[in-house]
Amino acid sequence: MSKFLRTSRLSYIFAAYFIAILCFFIFRVLNVLVFCFSTENLDVHLDWQMFKAFVVGWRFDTVISAYILALPLIFVAVGDVASIKNKIYYRVIHIFVCLCFSVSFFLCASDIPYFNYFFTRLNAMALTWIGSLDFVVNMIVQEPSYFIYLFLFLIFTAAYDWIMSKVYRKTLLSERTVASLTPTVIVSIVLVFLCFLGMRGRLALKSPIRVGTAYFSNNPFLNQIGLNPVFTFIKSVEEKNKEKNKKVSLIDLNTAMRIVAEELSIPVEEAKSSVHLAEGTNVVLIIMESMSADKVGYFNEESNLTPCLDGIIRQSLSYDNAYTAGIHTYNGVYSTLFSHPAILSQHSMNKVLIPTMDGLPNVLKDKGYQTLYFTTHDEQFDNIAGFLYANGIERIISQKDYPVSQVKSTLGVPDHVMYEKAIKILNSLSSDKPFFVCLMSSSDHGPYVLPEDIDFRPHSNGIKNQIVEYADWAIGRFMEDAKKTDWYNNTVFVFVADHGYAKPGSKYEMPLSYHHTPMLFFSPSQIKPESVGSFALQIDLGPTLLSMLFENYQNNTLGIDLKREKRPYAYFSADDKIGVLSENYFYVYHINGMENLYRLTDDNANNCIKEQKHLAGKMREYAFSMIQYSQYILEQKQKRKSFNIKRIE
Numbered sequence: 278m279s280k281f282l283r284t285s286r287l288s289y290i291f292a293a294y295f296i297a298i299l300c301f302f303i304f305r306v307l308n309v310l311v312f313c314f315s316t317e318n319l320d321v322h323l324d325w326q327m328f329k330a331f332v333v334g335w336r337f338d339t340v341i342s343a344y345i346l347a348l349p350l351i352f353v354a355v356g357d358v359a360s361i362k363n364k365i366y367y368r369v370i371h372i373f374v375c376l377c378f379s380v381s382f383f384l385c386a387s388d389i390p391y392f393n394y395f396f397t398r399l400n401a402m403a404l405t406w407i408g409s410l411d412f413v414v415n416m417i418v419q420e421p422s423y424f425i426y427l428f429l430f431l432i433f434t435a436a437y438d439w440i441m442s443k444v445y446r447k448t449l450l451s452e453r454t455v456a457s458l459t460p461t462v463i464v465s466i467v468l469v470f471l472c473f474l475g476m477r478g479r480l481a482l483k484s485p486i487r488v489g490t491a492y493f494s495n496n497p498f499l500n501q502i503g504l505n506p507v508f509t510f511i512k513s514v515e516e517k518n519k520e521k522n523k524k525v526s527l528i529d530l531n532t533a534m535r536i537v538a539e540e541l542s543i544p545v546e547e548a549k550s551s552v553h554l555a556e557g558t559n560v561v562l563i564i565m566e567s568m569s570a571d572k573v574g575y576f577n578e579e580s581n582l583t584p585c586l587d588g589i590i591r592q593s594l595s596y597d598n599a600y601t602a603g604i605h606t607y608n609g610v611y612s613t614l615f616s617h618p619a620i621l622s623q624h625s626m627n628k629v630l631i632p633t634m635d636g637l638p639n640v641l642k643d644k645g646y647q648t649l650y651f652t653t654h655d656e657q658f659d660n661i662a663g664f665l666y667a668n669g670i671e672r673i674i675s676q677k678d679y680p681v682s683q684v685k686s687t688l689g690v691p692d693h694v695m696y697e698k699a700i701k702i703l704n705s706l707s708s709d710k711p712f713f714v715c716l717m718s719s720s721d722h723g724p725y726v727l728p729e730d731i732d733f734r735p736h737s738n739g740i741k742n743q744i745v746e747y748a749d750w751a752i753g754r755f756m757e758d759a760k761k762t763d764w765y766n767n768t769v770f771v772f773v774a775d776h777g778y779a780k781p782g783s784k785y786e787m788p789l790s791y792h793h794t795p796m797l798f799f800s801p802s803q804i805k806p807e808s809v810g811s812f813a814l815q816i817d818l819g820p821t822l823l824s825m826l827f828e829n830y831q832n833n834t835l836g837i838d839l840k841r842e843k844r845p846y847a848y849f850s851a852d853d854k855i856g857v858l859s860e861n862y863f864y865v866y867h868i869n870g871m872e873n874l875y876r877l878t879d880d881n882a883n884n885c886i887k888e889q890k891h892l893a894g895k896m897r898e899y900a901f902s903m904i905q906y907s908q909y910i911l912e913q914k915q916k917r918k919s920f921n922i923k924r925i926e
Contacts, residue, residue: 285461286357286367287468289448290350293374294342296440300378300433301338301505304385305331307429309502311389312781326499333491333503336478340486341507343475345377350472353449354465358458367449375441379434381507386430388506390423394723395604396497396779396788399506400513402852405605405624412658415687420724488512489871497786497882513853516868517622525620525908527901533909536902540845541837551840552594554803554825559768560641560713561703561759564613565748566606567721569777570599570793572745582737582745585753589772590797594804596813596839599796600847600858601776607659608850609775609815610717614638615668616819616834617907619850621868626664632914635833637713637819638669644827647671647712651699653719654689670715674698685726692720692748693731696755704762712764717775721748769800769825773818784882785875787856787865792849798822812847812858813839835907848900855904857896862889864896872897 309327349370356366388399417423478486491503568586570576575587576597602612603619611625612618615636619625633639642648649672656662656675665673676689679698683690699716706712720726725744727735733750735743752772759765773796780790796813798804798821816836823830824838837844847858857864863875864886874886874893886893 285464286353286449287350287464289371289444290346290353290468292444292448293346293349293378293441294339296437296444297342297345297378297381298335298338300382300437301334301341301385302331303433304382304389305334305502308389308392312393312498326496329493330499330503333493334505336486337491337503337505337508339475340478341381341505343472345374345381347472347476349374350468354461354468357461358465364450367445371441371445371449375438378437382433382437383430384507384510385505386426386433389426389429392501392506394779396501396783396791397852398501398504398509400509400852401517402513402605402622403510404514405627412655412687416724419686419726422723487869489867489869492871497783500786524912525623525904527905528898530905530909532898533902533905536898537835537906540899540902541835541842552798552804552825553828554769554800555767557711557767558800558803558826559711559764560637560646560771560822560826561768562613562637562713562715562771562773563752563755564609564715564717565721565752565772565774565795566718567776567778568745568748568774568794569780569790570597570795571777571780571790573795576793576795582742583749585749585756586772586795589752589756589770589799590795592801592806593772593797593799594807594809595795595797596809596811598810598847599773599794599813599815600792600849601774601794601815602849604776604791604851606717606722606775607661609773610659610661610715611664612815613773613775613818614665614715616816616836617911618814618816618835618848618904620904620908621850621855622852624659627660628664628915630915631664631667632911634668634914636668637822638665638715640669640819640823640830641713642669642671645710647706647710649674649702649712649714651695651714651716652676652689653692653695653717654687674702685728686724688719688722688724688726691726691728692718692751693728693754696751696758700755700758700762703764708763711767718748718751720744720751766802769798769803769822771818771822772797772799773815785856785863785865786867786873787849787851787854789856789858789863791851792856798825809839811839812844814844814847814849817844835903835910846896846899848903850904855900857900859892859896862892862896864893864900866897866900 352366352370355361384399387403391399391403474480478490488504488509492500572580573583573586573590574580575583575590602608607624607626608619615634617625617634638648648670650665650670651674652661654676656673656677662673662675676684679690679694683694685691695716695718699714703712703714721744725740727740727743727747733747735746737743737746756770759768759770774794777791777794779788783790794815796815796818814836816834817839818836820830820832820834820836821839823832824840832838845859849856853868855866861877863877865873865875872886872893873884874889875882876885
């Protein structure tokens with residue numbers, strides 16, 4: 278065989294495969310190191326499970342390599358059999374191979390920060406913001422750490438091209454005596470068969486390799502690190518573009534309607550909210566970027582980053598077991614304001630035909646409120662402006678409204694600058710009408726920019742902790758400024774996060790820290806401090822607040838009034854997964870059909886779905902019904918049909 282390879286141009290294919298596998302291996306090692314050390318996650322050990330994850334990774338790397346090398350293999354084999362010596366013929370083959378693998382390495386380099394942030398491998402969701410490409414490019418350019426990965430990609434590409442050029446000259450361009458026809462044909466057929474097998478990734482006839490093939494343990498990190506980001510990206514784009522995936526089909530619609538009607542039933546004797554706000558009470562809603570409950574000292578005794586927020590929570594009506602709808606900012610804005618869940622990977626607000634919602638801005642505007650939305654950056658990002666203007670927001674204050682000198686990054690101005698602007702504008706509003714204002718912070722999101730021209734001084738180490746301290750300081754400063762205004766005593770302040778973050782060392786493939794966040798209502802003169810431990814969802818914020826403001830409020834959303842209703846489960850989405858929480862269990866559904874049920878009290882994430890099939894079924898049915906029904910409602914609204922949610926009262 279070695280003699281054959283010395284005389285056959287097919288040796289180019291062998292070399293291309295092994296060099297590519299080595300490059301993919303190095304990227305995987307770097308991904309492990311970056312994740313472990315940048316998040317200070319030292320719970321990952323170099324044991325046999327890590328070895329197995331890398332073996333699985335080799336299988337996925339082989340799949341990608343086989344797909345890339347399939348055509349070059351055929352053309353090189355034909356060249357050997359037909360004794361083709363044309364240099365242009367082989368030059369085209371070489372360029373194709375180098376170009377395809379260079380693109381693959383770019384995806385691998387991009388996957389490292391993507392995985393580190395979202396705790397999921399690169400997928401089609403990375404294309405969500407393609408319509409705001411300049412915004413995303415600026416955000417990447419202005420985060421210094423991303424240059425490391427760009428440099429990594431350039432170094433890899435340059436080194437790969439240099440090595441492959443040497444291989445190309447020694448194999449495809451060299452004048453060599455081609456082996457006899459028969460062994461050349463036989464070897465070529467064998468290699469084509471092996472290439473096909475490599476593309477399938479498995480010997481089993483029933484199914485080729487799938488994302489689920491990588492899941493072999495109870496450790497979500499090890500399960501994911503074996504995946505190749507090129508594979509996950511291509512497969513997710515493939516799935517996203519399939520007709521059946523454009524709309525979710527989780528459960529029969531009639532079943533969903535029945536379950537929603539039953540679950541959203543309201544006992545007659547408890548039909549009134551126990552908290553009543555004075556007529557004309559102003560509303561200031563602050564959506565805090567990435568403020569996971571795990572960052573907040575009130576919830577996590579090990580954290581001392583949020584003294585201001587901790588103090589506010591202790592004086593508030595606080596829902597301590599609250600969960601956000603998704604893992605993206607657009608999920609947080611949409612679900613908070615309009616009380617509908619995230620529908621897997623669907624973009625909630627980036628729609629050509631914008632539905633008219635029944636949410637906080639719409640209801641409050643109809644009730645005579647002045648409605649405003651503040652953001653630190655470009656209002657067009659994620660189609661925020663278009664969606665909000667179509668749904669009750671009268672005025673949006675964004676990056677265009679600040680001096681250029683105050684804009685520090687693609688995320689616009691720092692939080693405290695936005696809060697200062699808000700105080701001035703709210704002071705200037707007409708006192709004849711109450712106001713509703715939503716402020717969306719952004720400093721706790723890369724690129725992280727810590728302002729230097731203020732009297733804030735962090736005490737923690739690391740920019741990510743320091744930026745949490747800053748975000749908390751900015752909130753505290755805003756509240757102190759608000760106390761000096763004429764409208765403070767007649768205002769309810771509401772706090773929630775858009776989403777949390779992927780805390781290092783999560784036991785589950787859906788980190789609960791990405792969804793568990795603060796949710797509180799603060800009005801010292803009208804709301805008594807109270808800590809509530811029952812489930813609360815981000816989508817429940819609107820109906821709960823509106824029932825406090827208006828005695829006869831008719832809820833027409835999928836949220837509930839938390840002062841008179843309780844949820845049996847909490848549910849949320851993370852692109853390709855749905856999570857459902859009960860008091861003792863956590864159910865996770867993957868869109869590829871895989872499902873797990875974890876007992877929360879277990880030290881390890883052991884799948885106990887076989888022992889608790891009935892419970893898993895009820896949890897799945899609950900979440901599926903809510904999400905399916907939400908999609909149906911939105912379809913009706915996009916058709917401009919009036920729609921009322923059926924409830925049993």
